Amino acid sequence: MTNHSETTGSAGNDDISGRDGYRAHGHHDAGSARSQDGEHIECVTYDSHGSDHQVTLRTPAELADALPYLLGYRPEDSIVLVALHDRGGRGRFGGRARLGIPTNEDDWESAARQLAHGLITGSERRGVKPEQMVAYLCQEPAKGESGQQVTQRLARLAGLLRTECGRLDVPVIEALCISGGRFWSYCCPSEGCCPAEGLPMGLPGTSVLAAAATYAGLQVRGTLRELRARLLPWETAAALEQEIALDTTSMAQVPRMFDEAGRLAVAEETVALAERIMKRFAAAPSVSGALQADLRDDALLGHEEAATLILGLQDRTTRDRAAEWMEGEEAGPALRLWRGLARRCVGPYGEHAAAPLTLVGWVAWSTGDDIEAREALAMALGADHGYLFARLLHQACNEGLDPESIRRCLRAEREARTARARPEVGDSNVPTAEESAQPEMPSGRSQTRTRRRRRDGASSTTRPGAAKSGSVRPGASGNQGPQSRPSGKTDVRLRGACSEEVRSSGEACGEVRSGDEARGGQT
Secondary structure (H helix, E strand, O other): OOOOOEEEOOOHHHOEEEOOOOOOOOOOOOOOOOOOOOOOEEEEEEOOOOOEEEEEEOOHHHHHHHHHHHHOOEOOOEEEEEEEEEEOOEEEEEEEEEEEOOOOHHHHHHHHHHHHHHHHHHHHHOOOOOOEEEEEEEOOOOOOOOHHHHHHHOHHHHHHHHHHHHHOOOOEEEEEEEEOOEEEEOOOOOOOOOOOOOEEOOOOOOOHHHHHHHHOOOOOOOEHHHHHHOOOOOOOOHHHHHHHHHHHHHHHHHHHHHOHHHHHHHHHHHHHHHHHHHHHHHHOOOOOOHHHHHHHHHHHOOHHHHHHHHHHOOOHHHHHHHOOOOOHHHHHHHHHHHHHHHHOOOHHHHHHHHHHHHHHHHHHHHOOOHHHHHHHHHHHHHHOOOOHHHHHHHHHHHOOOOOHHHHHHHHHHHHHHHHHHOOOOOOOOOOOHHHHHOOOOOOOHHHHHHHHHHHHOOOOOOOOOOOOOOOOOOOOOHHHOOOOOOOOHHHHHHHHHOOHHHHOOHHHHOOOOOOOOOOOOOO
């Protein structure tokens, strides 16, 4: 499992509220001075009219059952911290953070410190430091191991979590281990309510909380392993056919991308092909189940088509144009296409998956699916740890930023490109973006040069040598792809369109820089 932290803020319908303490079943924690007998945690869901329905959580079993609804999926091999905030004498679940359990026990202390520090300081930056914490350890037994043995083996990790949270003045009021369909409490010493052999978990979807979540429209997806399976490269017999198609296509396409005119032509062909396939996906009959949906999409996408798109997306500006299909009716087919392309990055083309995986993460985040967004972006960084666009998006998603700032930049670039491609009818003197950015000269020399350029139909972005090309090679990192950077007026306009926090990240919001400002390497 990939180790990466995930921090989320409380979201709309899964806002969880309750009392400050938790001892209704006999719990007590030395680090919590605010706990009082009889207090409990409540889960607040919302109906369509906005009034509250409280679901009382009185036992560790109900806390254990609540975990998938807090995360939106069922965690595996995971450390999970859930913050509790005080609100008018009542508590509520706030930010959640997850980290894979390190295989090496020597890494447990640093993992506990990273998770506690990340969640608590992240909450502080948003002005809502947690008052208390609930910790979960989720791991299935290994072969020949029992859930009770897992609980005993992870006891030191639970203690480290409580210590690290305590260092930051946030006591852990409950720590649970979930393993083998049972759960154990590390905080309750009573054999009466928390026996050594643990207690069985309820059947999924049968609790009061599950009913309330269903009524509120909340869905619990499968495991992260199931989600990642939709994005992993093929390991079937068809993988060899796809690899051959990638080899063949790269020999024809990559040399064209070294030439300026050829690179622009490849970009247009890539975008046009992606649009055709998205229309094909949109017209396909719907099927039930993620597996069947992916098989349907794989059948609709040819090997040569996939190879052409995968190689074309290694160009940064082509990828940024593809990122514009992020909302409305375009988002669904685009997300399906990027997933399908990620599955086709087989064999030595594994690093090429960084581009489609980043697009999966971006579209998922843009459409409100933070879970798939984080996983896809983490996988993109696994394919190419230096892929800047994925790193910036992953950080922004984890920080709970609003993707609308990036969407505005991409919309502005799309509108500007459309306007440049469609000048007003009858206006033969409409300047290009590059001409508009040039300083005015008093002599007629500049006018003659402008007229010559218009007559020849060439601009600074289409003349050979106007922009420096990078290099692309089969099986190489996507960071080495060719570059295309419009200049001048486009740069100023996009800078003004981005919000301050997104503007600082530059490339992540579609910012286009002039040749003098261009940095090497693909983002």
